[in-house]
Amino acid sequence: MSKTENNQANGKNDGDFSVIFAALGDSTRLALFDRLSDGKPRSISVLSDDADMTRQAVTKHLRVLEAAGLVQNHRMGRESHYAFCPDQLKQARAYLDHVAGRWDSALMRLKTFVEGDDG
Amino acid sequence: MSKTENNQANGKNDGDFSVIFAALGDSTRLALFDRLSDGKPRSISVLSDDADMTRQAVTKHLRVLEAAGLVQNHRMGRESHYAFCPDQLKQARAYLDHVAGRWDSALMRLKTFVEGDDG
DNA sequence: ACATAACGCAACCTCCTGGTTGCATTTAAG
DNA sequence: CTTAAATGCAACCAGGAGGTTGCGTTATGT
Incomplete structure (x- = not known):
């Protein structure tokens, strides 16, 4: 079973x-989404009417x-x-949140470092 | 000025x-991101060391x-x-949040409709 | 029953993408 | 000054993505 097939089967995208x-x-x-x-x-x-x-092109995109x-x-x-399927959307949102969180905490560390530097 | 250049200039991606x-x-x-x-x-x-x-390929990706x-x-x-640049990330998050919100309110409407149907 | 709407499949085409190689240029290091 | 590191640029290539066309098949509607 290919990775893509596996992803479809269990609904996960393992990272x-x-x-x-x-x-x-x-x-x-x-x-479309x-x-x-x-x-x-x-x-x-x-879905093809106003595209x-x-x-056939729309069909490919939908697939x-x-x-x-x-x-x-x-x-x-x-x-x-x-039909819309929200699961993967939530996964993507969670991932972006995670990355944004890592960035924010990096900023925070930098801020406290600078403040501690001259304070 | 092309659209891409404009997007880079003002930092927006106008949708x-x-x-x-x-x-x-x-x-x-x-x-990399x-x-x-x-x-x-x-x-x-x-960045190329463990890729x-x-x-040159990494350079292209970075660009x-x-x-x-x-x-x-x-x-x-x-x-x-x-260096990481958080602006567009926030834009993407906001957009996905917006789509997810639309889906949620659609679900909500469906729920109240069904409940009102038999209640 | 028959016409037609909705779709799938397959072949085909073009262009972009991801990647490489070779070479030139700038800059740091000894 | 000379060497090596870090990068840029351009040409090139294979493969995949986006799109089209043609035709066959299955349901609907009348």
């Missing part, structure tokens, strides 16, 4: 957050989002509905 | 968060991070030091 960011790192995909964040699942055709590209765990797909009759 | 995510969407770059988040600026050589690729505003460069003598 490989770059996959999530890479999925969001395309304006088309970010727009943003649009789906209102909770309403949409079919590929609907200035082919349905990238799905592979990153940011979106879920459910086939309903002849339509394929994609 | 184009995909640039930030794209910069973080590579495991090598994410590792993560490593620099301790606040200590480092030279290209130092299993050429110094991508810099173009996204995630990192800053200062030439010190013959060394080029790259």
Whole structure:
């Protein structure tokens, strides 16, 4: 089983957050993700309507989002509905929070060092 | 002036968060960014030492991070030091928070709808 | 039943990305 | 001054990403 498949299977990205960011790192995909964040699942055709590209292109983008765990797909009759999936978003937020926290504490240490230096 | 140049100049990405995510969407770059988040600026050589690729490759990655505003460069003598830059990180966090908030309120609306339906 | 809507698959193309190598330049060190 | 370190620049390359087109298949609707 490949790493990507494993990630999809257990819903984790064992520290490989770059996959999530890479999925969001395309304006088309970010727009799709943003649009789906209102909770309403949409079919590929609907999502393709106001995107200035082919349905196939949109399909590819949606699959990238799905592979990153940011979106879920459910086939309903002849339509394929994609829905927002918040788990990986929370993971990404937590990671960015962690990095920001490390930066803040580094700033804090620097501040106390400088203050202790002349105080 | 191109859009990218403008973004670098005023420090904003006028809604184009995909640039930030794209910069973080590579495991090598994410590792560099993560490593620099301790606040200590480092030279290209130092950053290249434990990366299993050429110094030139690392240089390219650092420039991508810099173009996204995630990192800053200062030439010190013959060394080029790259330092963490928290602004765009905060922007990205704020955006993800916004999306997550939209999702949460969508869930909330659904919940109250369902409760009002049978209650 | 038949037309058509919605989709999947596969081939194909172009361009960008990640990476390398070679060489020149600037700067520190002895 | 001479040598070596740290970097920049440019050319180059393979592979993947984004996108299109064509065609086949499955459901819907009338």
